[in-house]
Amino acid sequence: MNTTSLSLLDRLSRGSDQAAWSRFVDLYTPLLLAWCKRLGLSDADSADLMQTVFVTLCEKLPAFRYDPAHSFRAWLKTVLLNSWRNQARKQRSGTPGAAAALDPDQLPDTDPRLQLDEAEYRSHLVRRALAMIQEQFEPTTARACWEFVVEERPAQEVADELGISVNSVYLAKSRVLRHLRQELRWLL
Template sequence: MNDTPLSLLDRLRSDPDERSWRQLAELYSPLVLRRLRQQGIAEADAEDLLQEILLVIIREVPHFDHTGRPGAFRGWMRAIITHRLLAYWRSQRQGASRFLPDVLEQLEDPESDLSRRWDLEHDRYLASRLLELIEPEFTPATWRAFRLQVIDGLPASAVAEQLGQTVNAVLIAKSRVLRRLRQEGRGLIG
C-alpha cells in the first residue's frame, strides 16, 4: 500500500472526486478573481468568467500533460485565463482595443514582466493557501516550530530555545511540513 499522499493535480488527473474539484476551486478562485478585477472587469462579469475558467479546467485537466517542466500547470492556467479574457474583451467592443494589444500579448509571452509577475503572485498565493490546508495535519508544536523557522525566518537554534525543543526536533518539524507542502503542491507550484 502506498501511504504517500497524491498531489491535488495528480488526484484531478487520475481519479477526480468532488472534494478535489472543490479544493481546486477554493485554491484558485480568489487568485483568478483578483487577476480579473485587476484587468478592469466588473464584479458580476468576473464571477461569470471565473465559472467559465473553472469549467475549462475541469474539462481539460485530465488531458493536461505536465512534462515535468517547472511552472507547466501555472502556465497552462495562465493561458486559459488569457483566452477567456480575450473572448470577454472581444465581446465588449468598447474595451477590446484598449486592452487586447498590450496586456494579452504580455500574458501570452511567458518571458514578459507581466507573466513573471503573474507567476510570482501565483506561487506565493498558492503556497500560502496550501499551507492553510495542510496545517491541521500537524501538531501545534510542529506547526509553531515550522512557522517560526520558515515564515518568521528565525534560526533553528533560536526556535529550539524559544520552544524548549532540540535543534534537531525543530529541523525535523520544518522538514515534515515542507515535505507535505511539496507533496500537495507537486505540479501546481513552479
C-alpha cells in the first residue's frame, strides 16, 4: 500500500525518490492546471509553466516542512503564481511592447479568479480518488466497492453480479476506503 500524503512530502524532502515524485506529479498536476486555466493560459503556456513549477518544487521541497496550521495548497499556489510572474517578466523583457492578458505583477494572490472553492477542490479530490481506485486495486475490488458504496446496491446483489462472496464485497469496501482515507486525509 502506498504511503500517506504527509509521508509523501517527507519522501520528497529527501529529493531523490523517483516514485514519490511521480506520485506527487500525478496528484497535483490537475490542480495546478486548474489554476493555469484560471490565469487564462493556453495549453502550451500551461505546459511551460508546469515545467517551471516542478523544477522550482524540486528545489524548494527538500527544505519544506509541512505546518498543519498553514495550507500546503496555498503554498503550492504561491509557487505557481511566482513562477508565472517570473515567466511573464522574462517574456516582456524579451519582446518589446508585449503585454499579457493579465498583468502578473498587478494580480494579487487573493484574486477571485485564482480561488478554488471548497466544492471544486473536493471535486478534484473525488476525481483523483476514483483514478487511484482504478489504478491501485483489482477491477473486481474497485467495482465491488463502487457498486456497494457509491451506487448503494445491496452487498448480495453486487456479490452475485461479480461472482464473489458477500464477505468479499465488505472487504473490498473496507480496503478501498481505508486506502483512500490514508491517501487523501491531509488533503481534506
